[in-house]
Amino acid sequence: MKSTAAFLFASTILLSSPAFAEAPNVVVSIKPIHSLVASIMQGVGEPSLVVEGAASPHTYNMKPSNAAALQAAKVVFWVGPGLEIFLEKPLEALGGDAKVVELSEAPGLEKLKFREGGAFEPHDDGDEDGEESHEHSAEDASHEGHDADAHGAAAETAEHDHEHGEGEFDMHVWLNPMNAKAMAAEIEKTLAEADPANAAAYSANLQKLNERLDALDKTLAETVAPIKDKPFVVFHDAYQYFEHRYNVRVAGSITVSPEVLPGAERLSEIHAKIEDLGATCVFAEPQFEPKLVNVVIEGTSAKSGTLDPEAATLEGGPDLYFQLMENIGASLKDCLSSAS
Template sequence: MKSTPALLLASTILLSSPAWAEAPNVVVSIKPIHSLVASIMQGVGEPSLIVEGGASPHTYNMKPSNAAALQAAKVVFWVGPGLEAFLDKPLDALSGGAKVVELSEAPGLEKLKFREGGAFEPHDDGDEDHHGAEAGHDGHDDHAGEAEASDEGGHDHHHGESEFDMHMWLDPMNAKAMAAEIEKTLAEVDPANAAAYKANLDKLKQRIDTLDKSLAETVAPVSDKPFVVFHDAYQYFEHRYKVRVAGSITVSPEVLPGAERISEIHAKIADLGATCVFAEPQFEPKLISVVIEGTPAKSGTLDPEAATLESGPDLYFQLMENIGASLKSCLASAD
């Protein structure tokens, strides 16, 4: 059978066209970080996700399939042992040459000290910056809410539990810093696709800047209304957008509050005039109805770890937009 000129031409084009380099095997711990990695890898490959569906990194148990994925990984992205404690030992046990990147150590992050005991002190209305991290706005000890810019990269997950609040992605500027570290890592591990990673990073940064502006506009009308959250995961969002979290039901999602704590929270909701109390989809919703009973507070839902969202490049934006919209909807309805 003779080759036609068209077939010869097509064969020549295929042979002469540069083939996409095979993407590295990338594994990511949680949905918000996976979304950023997936955005950087668009058009090149898809990262694997460990904590899928509605599971929480605070209570997650490793599966055999997760262990197998880690052993086959070229790169592993996680926030750090202060959030995904379940990953600390498995990462130590990796036998391959995987590059492990702890994104809580990414250069340029603004890191806020972890708050202990729940934020239950009323704000000082005379303090113009009582929402800012440096102001220690919730009455904790002097180091609470203190901002620190990280200027060192690298990975060392042997330092134990972090002194910093690990929900760092809830400030879009931190998401940009994490994205830059993700792009840098992928370009080093996979230089053949470095140009694609860089182009995707540029697009992602522009999209995050647009998101940041939109969120500021969304929550501005309700930023002075106090509210209570299920667990203390939102201070990065507070610090960025100057919203007013009056307290948390439990700082640690692993430990549910007892009757005395619930009674204290109930009283504080009334004292502080909290407009809304927000549940989270991963945890016990009955607590919310218990603590708001007999108060004028309304209930809502926030999802800081994207338990209800489908993983992928758009998830981070849906997560942040949903938080802004939920705050505005509940707080505005309480007028």
């Protein structure tokens, strides 16, 4: 009798639960984007991740398991060439069944041009939306390129130009929650088209995600408000989108790209910039050699901290994106608040 009652109870639970069709195989390149896709797929399925653990897309080498996952994928999300360079040829080799979505081309996405690295010129915060800051940064990038050649950094600039052709954009687009909303809309649209049986679930999840992103945006603005006028230096120039959204003052970067080691002249330039600015902070990244940060702050009153723009230290999943962004805001506030 008891077993019959238990069976009827279990059957009732199953019948009352929403039934989802089997989700398509979805593969995502990097953790921050994977988090957005996982948020939209919650309750339906789980996307696969290519760059796992503490690996960086700048230096990643494909594994056989990654190639197998790509071959089985119905949908692949990546940021695009210029970031996940290692994915370009494998994606070209995929069969016609897979839908490959380059999220750096999502409608409504804010895109900023590359800067050449080194010491950036002071920028005008401009109006509340930061438009003047955006335009000035792009102009500074052009001047920095000419200055770098003039001061003997031609080799590093040439390497930069090889990786990022003229007119291309900084690909760290996820470091602005409004860009995350633009990408999430494209993710939801793509999944609904590929899997119409679960379209209602994707739509409902997108609405929840947008509400969380709006709340995150407000929280980050409040977090960095007390320190937004204090300049700091980063390991590589990955933070333009955060800088532009919240008007924080990135004064320079140690290197253009993590795979390009800076020369002695670049390190000397950054060291001089730190001294000119007075006490500030220089931020390392967990995947890359921290000794360079120690070199540029030696003999100055600058402090060191760590920023993790690619979520190397975080566990994947729907909450990762929010942890990533909150950690950046908290790290900036903690280090810069203690700088005199």
